[in-house]
Amino acid sequence: MQQKLYKLLHEYYGNVNLHFEVEKVLKEARRSIDYNNPFKNLVITILSQNTSDANAARAYLSLERVIGELSPRKVFATRLEKIKRAIKVCGLYNSKARTIKNLAKYIVENYDSDLSRLIKMPAEQARSELLKIPGIGEKTADVFLGYVMGHDVAPIDTHIRRVSQRLGLVRSGAKYSEIQEALKHSFPRGKLLRGHELLIRLGRDFCKAKSPKCSECPVRSVCKFARESSIS
Ligand code: SF4
Structure with a gap:
């Protein structure tokens, strides 16, 4: 799963700046x-x-x-x-x-x-x-x-919590530290912060809280929720 999840996310999003919504606001306001x-x-x-x-x-x-x-x-x-x-x-x-x-x-x-x-x-x-x-x-x-501080760390937010559970990386109700530990095994060393950004983006674009768009999702082939719903 480790290389596969990261590979699929990276193939889909590439190296794009995933903070583009902020960039747009700043550009319009001509601020930084x-x-x-x-x-x-x-x-x-x-x-x-x-x-x-x-x-x-x-x-x-x-x-x-x-x-x-x-x-x-x-x-x-x-x-x-x-x-x-x-x-x-x-x-x-x-x-x-x-x-x-x-x-x-x-x-x-x-x-x-x-x-x-x-x-x-x-x-x-x-x-x-x-x-x-x-x-x-x-x-x-x-x-x-x-x-x-430049450390290799994956902060956990609500999107990451939801996506990690659906992917099957952690059990439902997993603690913050458990999710962080699971992500250490799911992303290559040195890529945890990028992994954090990618999972948030995935949560916003596809793995939405109410109705996940599994049939269009780039990581459905490694997703437990999709597998159990026969979407992969
Ligand atoms: S396949 Fe569906 S449940 Fe799995 S990560 Fe993608 S959107 Fe979420």
Whole structure:
């Protein structure tokens, strides 16, 4: 399954940038997001929870329009209500605004507003540090490890959870760590982050929550759900 799943996904999607929805929003607004900036990366990841990439990017740009270029100190000094109003477009704005404020507060108070010390830590230590911040979960911490710190890691979101179960990589109700472990055996070494992107794309394009488009899906030949539904 390892080489086959990755091969099928890679054959279908190739090397295309799978963040094209964000790119489109940024291009239209003639703006950019510095994903390598640790604080900005965490903010966009929080905004992207349970919404489309496009709406997360719109919320991010709106927040920058309201308070200027994002920094922990600036966000910490901004009233919660103002943040809520700015990010409304991405949904769940009450809890997301609180998490962003908590994040800024934590970084100002514990890291003197600068995460460069954290990104020099070993991966597990940095992950534990991030998980101490109220509202920061495993997925956000792993996105940080992958995109900011350059580690080979697969953050698990709702799309990946659903697709992994249907493919038969994990049992129904599998824990976050079990899914990560299964993906380590399903993608070649060094390709976990790309595997994460590919599975999210597959979930959005074919393996939709309500009605999966199995007959058109590029990985149906290795899928347990399709096999059991006699679609492969
Ligand atoms: S074949 Fe169907 S269930 Fe399997 S991954 Fe594709 S869309 Fe999802």
